[in-house]
Amino acid sequence: MASVPSSLSNSLGFSRTTVWLVVAVVAVLVCGPLVVLAVSALTPAGLLPFEARGLTLDNLVGVVANPDLGRLLANTALYAAGSMALGTTMALVLAWLTERTDMPGAVVVRTVFFAWMAVPPAVLGFGWILLINPGNGVLNVWSRALLGAEPFTIYSMWALIVTTSFSVTPTAYVMIAGLFRNMDPQLEDAGLIHGARSRTVARVITLPLLAPGLLSVGIYMLIAVVQAFELPLIVGLTARIPVLSTRIFLLSSPDAGVPNYGLAASFGLVLLVLAAVLMWGYFRIVGAGEKYRVVGARGFRARRIWLGRWRVPAGLGAGCLLVVMAMPVLILVWTSFLPFYQTPGPQALAQLTLANYRELLTSEAVRRAALNTGLLVLSSSTLVVLLAGLVAWISVRGRGPLARAADVLSFAPAAIPPVVMAVAILLLYLRTPLYGTMAVLVIGHVTIYLAFGTRSLSGALVQLNRDLTDAALVCGANGPTMLRRIVVPLLRPQLVNAWLWVLAHSARDLTIPIMLMTANTMVVSSVLWTMWDIPNLPGAAALATLLVVVLVVVVVPVQLVLSRRSASAP
Amino acid sequence: MLSIKSLTKRFPPRDGEAQVVAIDGIDLDIRQGELFALLGPSGCGKTTMLQSIAGLESPDAGTIAIGGRVVVDVAARRFIPANERGLGMVFQSYAVWPHMTVYENVAFPLRHGNRRVPDDKIRAAVMGALQRVRLEPLAERPAPFLSGGQQQRVALARAIVHEPRLLLLDEPLSNLDARLRDEMRTELRQLVKDLGITTVFVTHDQVEAMGMADRVALLNGGRVAQIGAPQDLYFRPASAFVANFVGQANVLPGRVVERRAYAGGVSVLFETAMGVFESTLECSLRVGEAGACVIRPGAVVVAPESRPGMTVCTGTLHRPVFLGDRIEADFRSGEGLLRVSLNAYDAVDPSAPVTIGVPAERCVIVAGTS
Numbered sequence: 001m002a003s004v005p006s007s008l009s010n011s012l013g014f015s016r017t018t019v020w021l022v023v024a025v026v027a028v029l030v031c032g033p034l035v036v037l038a039v040s041a042l043t044p045a046g047l048l049p050f051e052a053r054g055l056t057l058d059n060l061v062g063v064v065a066n067p068d069l070g071r072l073l074a075n076t077a078l079y080a081a082g083s084m085a086l087g088t089t090m091a092l093v094l095a096w097l098t099e100r101t102d103m104p105g106a107v108v109v110r111t112v113f114f115a116w117m118a119v120p121p122a123v124l125g126f127g128w129i130l131l132i133n134p135g136n137g138v139l140n141v142w143s144r145a146l147l148g149a150e151p152f153t154i155y156s157m158w159a160l161i162v163t164t165s166f167s168v169t170p171t172a173y174v175m176i177a178g179l180f181r182n183m184d185p186q187l188e189d190a191g192l193i194h195g196a197r198s199r200t201v202a203r204v205i206t207l208p209l210l211a212p213g214l215l216s217v218g219i220y221m222l223i224a225v226v227q228a229f230e231l232p233l234i235v236g237l238t239a240r241i242p243v244l245s246t247r248i249f250l251l252s253s254p255d256a257g258v259p260n261y262g263l264a265a266s267f268g269l270v271l272l273v274l275a276a277v278l279m280w281g282y283f284r285i286v287g288a289g290e291k292y293r294v295v296g297a298r299g300f301r302a303r304r305i306w307l308g309r310w311r312v313p314a315g316l317g318a319g320c321l322l323v324v325m326a327m328p329v330l331i332l333v334w335t336s337f338l339p340f341y342q343t344p345g346p347q348a349l350a351q352l353t354l355a356n357y358r359e360l361l362t363s364e365a366v367r368r369a370a371l372n373t374g375l376l377v378l379s380s381s382t383l384v385v386l387l388a389g390l391v392a393w394i395s396v397r398g399r400g401p402l403a404r405a406a407d408v409l410s411f412a413p414a415a416i417p418p419v420v421m422a423v424a425i426l427l428l429y430l431r432t433p434l435y436g437t438m439a440v441l442v443i444g445h446v447t448i449y450l451a452f453g454t455r456s457l458s459g460a461l462v463q464l465n466r467d468l469t470d471a472a473l474v475c476g477a478n479g480p481t482m483l484r485r486i487v488v489p490l491l492r493p494q495l496v497n498a499w500l501w502v503l504a505h506s507a508r509d510l511t512i513p514i515m516l517m518t519a520n521t522m523v524v525s526s527v528l529w530t531m532w533d534i535p536n537l538p539g540a541a542a543l544a545t546l547l548v549v550v551l552v553v554v555v556v557p558v559q560l561v562l563s564r565r566s567a568s569a570p
Numbered sequence: 571m572l573s574i575k576s577l578t579k580r581f582p583p584r585d586g587e588a589q590v591v592a593i594d595g596i597d598l599d600i601r602q603g604e605l606f607a608l609l610g611p612s613g614c615g616k617t618t619m620l621q622s623i624a625g626l627e628s629p630d631a632g633t634i635a636i637g638g639r640v641v642v643d644v645a646a647r648r649f650i651p652a653n654e655r656g657l658g659m660v661f662q663s664y665a666v667w668p669h670m671t672v673y674e675n676v677a678f679p680l681r682h683g684n685r686r687v688p689d690d691k692i693r694a695a696v697m698g699a700l701q702r703v704r705l706e707p708l709a710e711r712p713a714p715f716l717s718g719g720q721q722q723r724v725a726l727a728r729a730i731v732h733e734p735r736l737l738l739l740d741e742p743l744s745n746l747d748a749r750l751r752d753e754m755r756t757e758l759r760q761l762v763k764d765l766g767i768t769t770v771f772v773t774h775d776q777v778e779a780m781g782m783a784d785r786v787a788l789l790n791g792g793r794v795a796q797i798g799a800p801q802d803l804y805f806r807p808a809s810a811f812v813a814n815f816v817g818q819a820n821v822l823p824g825r826v827v828e829r830r831a832y833a834g835g836v837s838v839l840f841e842t843a844m845g846v847f848e849s850t851l852e853c854s855l856r857v858g859e860a861g862a863c864v865i866r867p868g869a870v871v872v873a874p875e876s877r878p879g880m881t882v883c884t885g886t887l888h889r890p891v892f893l894g895d896r897i898e899a900d901f902r903s904g905e906g907l908l909r910v911s912l913n914a915y916d917a918v919d920p921s922a923p924v925t926i927g928v929p930a931e932r933c934v935i936v937a938g939t940s
Contacts, residue, residue, distance in 0.1 A: 187627050188666035192652040193684025193738075204682060208669045534853065 014207045014479050023402055024388045029447045033424030037272075037380055040265035040427050048261065048453055049427055059262040063270060068242070076243040076274075079160060079232070080225040087165035088218050090321065091172035097314055099180040104315040110177075111321055116170035116558050117501070118551035119329060120508030122525065123544045125234035125534055127328020128163045129154050129333060140333060141343045155239035164231050166325050172221055179213040198305060212285060219282045227417035229511045234532075244271045245419045252423050253515060261427060268420040279415040313479045320381035329548060336542035366527060366543070373507060373523040375438055380445035381502040385495055387446065387452025393487070395454075396461040397469075407458075414451035421448055422515035436518040443450070444512040449502045456501075460489075460494035492564050504555050507547070571768045572600040572623070572736060577632035579618050592618040593629070594792035594861050598783075599771060601787075605762055606781035608772045610836040611815070615792040616772045617740065623770065624659055624738055625652030654684055658729030658767075659738040662745065664721045666713045672724050687732075699731035702761060719750050719756060730765060737762060739771035743778055755781050776816050780804070785796040788812055806851060809936050813864040820867065820908050823939045825860040826853070837879070840935050844906025847881045848897075849933040864934040866896060867911035874927025881928045891919040901926060 012019065024316055040048075042055040063069060075504075092115075098106035132139050132152035140150045153159060181434065187209060191201040229245045244267060251264035307314055335341050336356055342348045360366050388410065395407035425444045434440045468490070472482040488495065513526040524547055531540040575597055577926060581590040593615045602607045608616040621627035623634060625641065628649060634642040643648040646694075667675055676696045679688040685696065700706045708716070716724065722742070729737055731817070742758060743751045759782045762769045773779050779786045780800040788795040793814075796808040801912035803816045813819035824842035831837070839846050839851045840863045847863050855861050874880050885903030892914070899918055901908040910926065912918065 182664065184663055186661040186665040187664050187667060189624075189652070190625070190659065190661055190725075190728075191678070191682070193624055193655075193657050193659040194679035194732070195652055195656070195685065196655050196678070197684075200682045204678075205667060209667070301841070 010088040012479065014483075018390075019394055019398065019402055019406075021189045022387070022394060023406050023409070025387065026391060026406065028162055028452070029443070029450065030409050030412050033301040033421060033428050033447065036494065037265050037268055037420065037424040039377050040261050041269050041423075042482045043262050045260060045262050046258070048430065052269070059266040060269075060483050062263055067248075069270075072242055072244055072247055075157075075241055076226060076245075077311075078157065079164070079241070079243055080222050080358040082157075082161035082300070083164040083168060083228075084218055084546040086161060087168040088172050088176075088214070090165065090169045091176050091213065091217075093171055094129065094169075095176040095180055096203075097318060099177050100305055101307050101308060101311075103311060103318065103496065105318060109318055109322065111556070111560070112326075113170040113173050115316070115552055115556045118555045120510070120525065120544075121228070122234060122510045122528065123165045123332065123548060124163060124167050124328050126540060126544060127330075127332045128159070129235065129539075130341065131327055136341075136343065138343050144548070154235055157239075157241055160231065160235050160239065161239060163235060163328075164225060164228060167231065168221055168224060169325070172217055172223070173306075175217045175220070176214070179210055179217070183209060201567075216282055216285045219285065223278045223282065223415075226271070226275055226278065227419070229417075229419045233510075244274070245417060248419050248423060249515065251496070252426065261423070264423050264527070265427070265552050268423050270400075270416075271417050272415070272420050275417050279419075285303055332540075332544050335538055336545045338538055339373050341537045341541075356538045357546075360539065360546065364523065366524075369522045369524050369527045371439055372521065373525075376441050376445065376523055377444050377503045377506040378570045380506045381499045383442070383446050384449045384453045384502045385499045388450055388457050389495065391450075391561060392454050392457035392461050393483075396458050397466075410450055411450070413447055414455070416448075418448050418511040419515070422512050425512075427558040428514055435516075436520055438521055440516055441512055441521055444516065445506045445509065448509075449505060453502060456498050457491070457494060457560055460491050464490060471506065496558065498563060500555055500558055504551055507551060519523045571602040571605075572598070572635055572770065573633075573635045574623075575600040575620060577619070577629050577634065579615075579622060579629045581853065591792050593622070595632070595820075596794055597790075597846075598787060598794075599661045600768060602768055603766050605759060605769045605778035605782060605784045605898055606771070608770065609776060609786050609815075610774065610781040610789035612774060615775075615788040620740055620770065620772045623736075625650065625655050625876055626751075647681070654786070654820060655682070656684075656735050656736035656915065657738060659734070660722070660725045660729050660740065660742055662741040663746070664725040666716070666721045666724050666728075668712075668714045671709070672700070672705060672711050672713060672716070673730040675713060675724055676727045678728060683732055685732065693745065695731055696727075702730070703727045703816055708777045712878070714816055718745055718747075719754070719907075722754070726761070730761075730767065732879050734767065735764075737767045737769040739769065741773055744773070744775070745795040749766040749780075758782065761845055765829070780816070788815060790815075794895060805932075805934075807864060807934060807936065809938060810862050810864065812939050813866075813934070813936070817869050818909065820865045821939060822863045822865065822906070822908075823860070824853045825865055826857050826935070827851075829857055832879075837930060838935055840933075842906065844903055844908065845881070845883055847928060847932040847933050849935045850879060850930040851934055853935040855935060855937060859937075860939045861935055865908065865928055866932070868896075869928055869932035870908070870910040871927045871929065872912060872916065873925055875930075879930035881930070881933070882925060884923055884925045884926070886922070887918050887920060887924055890920070931932050 032204060037047055039050065041059050042057065043049050043051070044056045044058060063133070065178045095105040095108060098109050129137075131137050132154045134140060134153045134155070135149060137152065137154065140152055144150055188201055191205045192198070196204065227245065229249065232241070232243045232246045233249065236243060248264050248267045248271065251267065252259050252261060271375055337352045337354070338348060339351060339353055339355065342351075375453055391406045391410045395403050395410070398406070422444060425440065429443075430434045434443070464487070469482055469486055472486045477485065508525065510525045510529060513521070513523050515525050516530055524543065528540055528543050528547070576595045577593050578591070578595050579593040580876065581592055583589045596615070608619055608739050610616045613796065618627055622629045622642070627645055629642060631644050632642070633640060633644070636655060640648060641655050642648065644713050674695055676699055677692055680692045680695055692868070697709070699707060700709055703726050704726060706719065706722065713721070713724065722745070741756055746754060755778060769780070773909050783800065785797065785799055786803055787797045790811055796803055796812045803812055807813035807816065807819070810819075810821045812820055813821060822842040822844060826838055827841045827846065828839040830839075832850055835850055836853070838849045838855070840849060840861075842863055849863070874882060877925055883903050885901050887899040887901055887910075890897050890899040894914065895915065897912045897918060899912060899925075901910045
């Protein structure tokens with residue numbers, strides 16, 4: 001019996017050794033930090049993991065017995081639930097307005113929300129502090145002049161919730177708009193045709209159909225906010241609203257005293273379990289969503305509801321929301337042109353200056369940080385796309401336990417909060433030569449963003465008809481040729497999108513850079529944080545402005561081209 | 571019953587492309603109880619037409635009246651929304667709501683429609699509709715657990731349960747497999763005929779249109795190419811386009827050489843590359859004008875008796891294809907070529923000369939060649 005040519009028996013297109021290698025790399029990336037985290041939690045205080053002879057439960061007992069634990073959990077829950085509810089509601093209303101009605105300015109909303117990816121949460125935090133801090137916050141100063149009262153304060157739970165919900169609304173919007181787009185409009189038309197009024201259709205058909213999707217978006221947002229670190233750090237620390245993520249940070253990099261890694265790791269485990277439970281719930285609901293899948297429709301364009309006399313108010317409302325969301329960025333831009341922070345007004349106009357920018361651009365530290373940032377974002381985005389592409393390909397097309405292992409391993413980091421991962425990576429690499437180099441930052445970002453890369457690329461690969469690649473093999477192409485000539489070109493939009501997403505998030509991330517901060521590993525976001533901390537407000541504002549401008553210039557045009565191309569594709 | 575006058579719908583140009591005129595001034599009159607098909611290739615405007623009748627699309631010009639009630643009059647700025655038109659519709663994707671049971675789906679028009687029905691009447695009406703589509707036993711089944719054929723029946727039951735004035739079907743058979751399609755064609759026609767509901771359906775499949783409809787409107791490029799009974803479209807196509815779209819046809823370009831009186835009518839002699847054909851069917855062309863002669867493969871008679879009105883031609887048969895119920899072959903005579911259909915039991919001898927005839931009443935002369 002002739003043996004089947006290996007390239008056809010294994011339609012993956014590369015050898016088993018490569019598969020093993022990829023799975024091993026992912027396993028080391030993901031499991032290494034987790035093992036160290038667990039060991040650290042069991043290591044006596046004052047020692048580093050693997051230094052102690054015996055293990056102890058002291059840290060875990062300390063966490064459970066901690067009188068603060070209840071308050072931490074309650075704060076985290078209130079913060080996460082509040083931001084999720086507010087953010088998802090705003091996103092739902094906006095998605096309905098832009099996808100299903102004739103509201104004017106839908107394109108503007110869509111473009112701004114796509115561009116929002118370029119705005120780091122830390123920058124939003126700084127901006128909101130300048131806007132509504134008690135004392136000299138712009139909105140407070142103005143309202144004191146007009147109404148004689150100071151209605152806002154940034155240092156409160158509600159301000160933390162509102163600012164966080166503004167920062168998550170765009171992500172929720174993109175997801176919910178996708179839900180609307182994937183829903184067969186014939187399902188709603190069928191309700192209208194058979195005599196139901198628009199309101200009845202919305203209540204009896206649209207909302208129940210969207211419910212599973214909305215629930216999964218809600219849980220996804222909940223996970224994101226539970227894991228959120230930057231805004232709780234910038235706004236929450238001053239407000240004395242500790243949540244789990246900031247507690248972990250403070251334990252491992254205290255302002256004064258020695259880091260308590262054992263306790264930090266133990267709190268990290270608590271946060272990890274919380275996120276993992278939510279993630280489990282998320283996958284349960286995503287699974288349930290499958291049962292609502294029906295025969296798709298083609299050729300019908302979704303009809304838009306006529307808002308009539310509500311058309312202009314709806315557009316104005318959406319416009320106001322965009323302005324409010326943009327305010328923190330605007331105030332930073334304003335501050336960046338001043339020698340010292342002042343509220344906007346005619347008296348400040350005379351002092352406008354470019355000195356801050358001049359100083360930044362000539363500063364040796366900033367130049368090195370910019371180079372480091374370039375190195376960090378380019379290498380982590382490229383490595384993530386390469387690794388995630390391989391893993392997605394193996395898990396979608398491969399068979400057997402190895403393929404399943406690749407799938408589970410690459411998904412796991414989604415449940416690991418970045419701040420926990422940062423502590424774990426710190427503990428793992430602390431005593432290796434890698435610590436204090438840019439490599440450890442790259443490893444951190446690759447690990448954190450691998451889950452996103454794999455998820456979006458497997459989603460795209462599942463859609464890719466198997467016959468397309470089999471045809472290439474039958475035509476005589478070998479595996480690598482098939483991947484290069486068929487798979488990569490067909491998936492180019494998704495590959496570019498994932499690459500850009502990782503690039504933007506790697507540039508704006510503050511978690512890994514400040515937790516692994518050393519003199520040699522300063523990047524733009526950590527320089528921004530130290531300038532703000534000094535405080536050098538105009539300098540920080542100028543750097544934030546530059547960062548946002550560069551990200552917008554890189555991200556938005558590519559996204560516009562990609563979305564236009566996918567819209568015109570058949 | 572359904573009266574449409576000079577209906578027009580344009581779609582705004584999308585980047586780089588020209589504006590699309592989906593419907594270009596169409597008039598239609600559909601009678602009470604009629605089963606009417608809108609047939610045409612993709613992009614001919616048939617779906618836009620159906621959506622305009624349904625109220626899911628707003629036309630740019632024209633009027634639509636259903637049962638004497640004007641639902642669209644663009645000039646008078648009148649537009650009755652879809653939910654007030656009293657319609658039933660089966661969508662191409664069936665649009666059976668996946669979060670409801672079969673019963674809840676079918677009860678929807680009675681519960682949420684604009685003519686509410688008292689609760690005690692609903693059950694009887696829903697079960698009656700389910701009985702008509704033979705789905706009574708599945709009433710309590712959740713919609714996602716239905717096959718494609720069952721989903722279609724649910725959609726149909728939902729569309730008739732409230733006894734609408736007008737039933738609309740969008741490509742009703744296109745998502746079914748071939749065998750089920752043949753079955754449903756007969757069943758669907760029987761059902762709407764029993765109910766006596768005026769029905770308009772859209773299809774791109776000529777077999778579906780011919781097999782189900784009382785009358786067919788063949789659309790092309792947003793205009794009506796021909797309206798008539800299926801036999802009219804097949805035997806007396808108004809243009810080469812109709813002849814080619816509905817069944818197979820030989821279209822022989824040529825021109826009229828003579829018109830003469832013939833048994834109470836007019837007989838036309840039409841010259842083509844294959845010779846001169848005689849036609850006794852109605853023809854608007856004058857002597858000397860160019861057009862085309864349409865001959866169906868099945869119109870040809872082998873070894874014809876010689877009689878007046880029979881165009882006879884001798885040649886040879888090539889490339890015979892055995893199709894079970896018939897044989898199709900190319901008949902060659904000089905420069906000309908004619909696709910002909912023969913009885914499956916006739917032997918075809920490719921080398922021997924054969925004589926064929928085309929009766930004048932089977933020969934259609936049309937203007938233009940496309």
